[in-house]
Amino acid sequence: MLTMREAAAVVRELREARGWTQHDLAKHSLVSRSFVADVEAGKATIEAGKLFDLFQALGHEIALRDLSTHEVRW
Numbered sequence: 001m002l003t004m005r006e007a008a009a010v011v012r013e014l015r016e017a018r019g020w021t022q023h024d025l026a027k028h029s030l031v032s033r034s035f036v037a038d039v040e041a042g043k044a045t046i047e048a049g050k051l052f053d054l055f056q057a058l059g060h061e062i063a064l065r066d067l068s069t070h071e072v073r074w
Contacts, residue, residue: 004042004043004044004046005042007039007042007051008039008040008041008042011025011036011039011040011051011054011055011058012040014055014058014059014060015036015040015058018058022036022037022040023036025054025057025058028057029050029053029054029056029057030053031050031053031054035047035050036054039051039054
């Protein structure tokens with residue numbers, strides 16, 4: 001299971017790999033720069049839908065996987 005701290009590290013890594021600032025990611029995700037900063041700080045009170053927007057802007061998607069069968073649902 002992905003923790004918020006792990007998600008924060010992934011967002012930061014993907015953003016930096018693109019050479020984007022937090023402001024750039026915010027612009028591409030249609031969220032505020034302070035939201036991006038909160039995500040990268042690992043704050044647990046962030047809105048999940050906006051987190052999905054960040055990953056989508058970074059060229060990734062989040063899928064549900066059944067833990068017993070490993071089947072991925074979209």
